[in-house]
Amino acid sequence: MLLRLWIMLICAWQVCLAAPVTQTAPLVVIVSTDHSAAYIETAQALIQELERAGVARYSVLQMAASEWRDARPQPPRVYVTLGAEAADLLARSVQGAPVLCALLPRSSFETMLLRNGRKASSQLSAIFLDQPAQRQFRLIRLAFPAARRVGVLWGPEASKESNVWRAQAQAEALQLLEADVSQDDQLFPALKQVLDGTDLLLAVPSPQVYNNSTIQNILLASFRARMPMMAFSPAYVRAGALLAVYVTPVQVGVQAAQLARAVLDGKALPATGAYSSDFQISVNEHVARSLGLSLDAQDLSRRLRHREGLP
DSSP states (O other), X not given: OHHHHHHHHHHHHHHHHHSOOOOOOOSEEEEESSSOHHHHHHHHHHHHHHHHTXXXXXXXXXXXXXXXXXXXXXXXXXXXXXXXXXXXXHHHHXXXXXXXXXXXXXXXXXXXXXXXXXXXXXXXXXXXXXXXXXXXXXXXXXXXXXXXXXXXXXXXXXXXXXXXXXXXXXXXXXXXXXXXXXXXXXXXXXXXXXXXXXXXXXXXXXXXXXXXXXHHHHHHHHHHTTOOEEESOHHHHHHTOSEEEEOXXXXXXXXXXXXXXXXHTTOOOXXXXXXXXXXXEEEOHHHHHHTTOOOOHHHHHHHHHHHHTOO
C-alpha cells in the first residue's frame, strides 16, 4: 500500500514538471523605438516610478519595437511607447489595450494618427515632448520683462498651430512677428525678416526649420544680430542659444508611470493627450554675458513653477 502511494506521488510530481508553465500577462508593456540612451533613461525612470507606486517589477515588460514585432507578448493592461516609430507600430497593430505614446512632439503624434486613420482618445493618447505655448510665453515674460515682439519661424507642420500661439502670446502682452518657411531657400530670408524687428527669437519645433544642417547658421546669425534665442532643447543651449525650457527623459518617465498607474486603477488616459506636467530650464551663461544679460535658470524655474502652481 505504501509502495503504491509512493509511486502515485512520484508520477504526479513528474506530471507537474512536464506541464507547460502558464505565462501571466504583464500589466504594463514598454515598447521603445530602439535602445538609445534617452529611451533607456525614460524606461528606467518609468519602471522605478511604477515600483514606487506598488507595481511589481515582474509585471512590467520592456522591449524594443523590433523585439515586439517578433515576440508579440500577451496584451497588458496598458502599453507605453517611447519614440515615434514605436508609437506608429502600436497604433496600427494594437486593439483593446490603451496605448500611451511618449517622447514624441505633438506634431509627430498628430501625423501618426492621420497616417493610421486614428484619432486621439483614451485608447490612444500621448505625453507631448514639446512645451505648451503658454509656458514658453510665460518664461519669456519672466526672462525679458521689457520684450514686446517675438520672432517665430513656422515650418509646414508648426504653422497649423499658429493661431494658438498668437492667442497665448497676446495673453502675455506679446506680439508675434512671423515668417513661413515651406521651402529650404526661404529659411534665411525669413530669418533676416524676423531678426530685424523683434526683441528675441523663439524657436518652435519644426524639422523644416531647425535641424542639424541649419541650427549652427541660425545661431550664428542671431548671435551676430545680438538677438537672444529661446530654444526647445538643452543641446541647442549648449550650441549657443540663450535659454530653453524642455522636459527631461526622467520627467517623461515619471509622468508616463503616473498615467499608466491610473489606468491600472481603472481610470482613463487623457483623451486629447497632455503636455508635460514638469519641465527644466537651461541658460547659456556665456551667451547671456555677451548680450549683457543676467539670467539664473534655477530662479526662472522657481518663478515659472509658481505661476503654474507647481511644487
